[in-house]
Amino acid sequence: MKQALEEILSAFQRVFGGQPDLVASAPGRVNLIGEHTDYMGGLVMPVAIDRQVLFAIRSIPGDLVTGYSVDFGESVKFPTGKFDPTHPCRWLRYVLGVLKELDQLEIRPGGFEFIIAGNVPQGAGLSSSAALEVATATAVLNLIQHQLSKREIALLCQRAENNFVGMACGIMDQYISALGIADHALKIDCASLEFEAVSAAVPDHTWLVIDSGKKRGLVDSEYNLRRSQCQAGLQWLQERLPHLRQPHGLRALTPEILETAASGMDPVLLRRIRHVVTENTRVENACQALRHGDLAALGANLNASHLSLRDDYEVSCPELDSIVEILTRLPRTIGARLTGAGFGGCVIALVRDETVQASIAAVQNEYPKKFPNSLPVSAWPIRLSAGAKTIFSSTPTLKSGG
């Protein structure tokens, strides 16, 4: 983080001269378990990771905003209060979406200069976009000393993504980026928006992220399709089971009730609903397993989650299946599953410390034999990190903000 901060400060000096008023940082995430459940009011259990987006900002007089992205080497300029959702610069849309949501709450920072930098890989399913949104909101709010709770920040950033960017995502990514706690996963109830912090740094074990290198091509259209299939499935069930006719009605459904109620249901809709219902149970199980140090149960639930995403939810792909298969064949792997929306991106695995290198080597050795044209896989251990915060401030009064 220290190096990333030095780099953004020197980029700021180079592009604008002098120092920013403050730098905010927001992490990417890995979801340990609870996939494709958030938008159905289900349970998720993500962790914030030690990869962040940094947002350096300085107030300037007037009504212009000038920005620069270190990663894209691109400069932008726009008047305050102008939010163009079709702006050709795609990364800027996330910033504009957040500024627009802030504007709707009459939170208006006036003119400013900003620089964005970061090391969350893009398109890898580690939520670089949520990190950018949350970093933007944190920086702007701290700049003008406006307090919003972290949960409000998460919801505002989700609205930015839903309304402005046009991705109908759930709340998980923005929530963990804003509220993450070091060494912990958050078990988030996406119906009530309450969370429990679950100690997830497993002694003698490492959480390993393996990036398949496959970009998540289909994700937007297939994601929206899965959401609408879940809604249609729920509606079908609600017509037959009145106790499900309530907000987040799926939570009142158990796998057993589903199997008896589902006769005559469209088989695709049944599979989608079955994934969500059984995944909620797996999150509860995995949470208990983490609390009790029951690694066998934890691993079984991670592995079962992958199979359900592959077979019932159909969001995996041969590349992710292959990485999971290579890892779960190794005797010291506790469990492995795809993480994030699917269709490419990353796998998360829990392995014993002493087998980290061997696990990475096994994937890097076997995977290219099956997928000779794929990009090289990269893999690294993650540190479970804290959520968004201000990491630099040139004036002591700005230091207080979260």
Ligand code: GLA
């Ligand atoms: C994406 C979305 C999240 C969640 C996951 C799947 O990351 O942004 O809201 O739905 O996919 O679990």
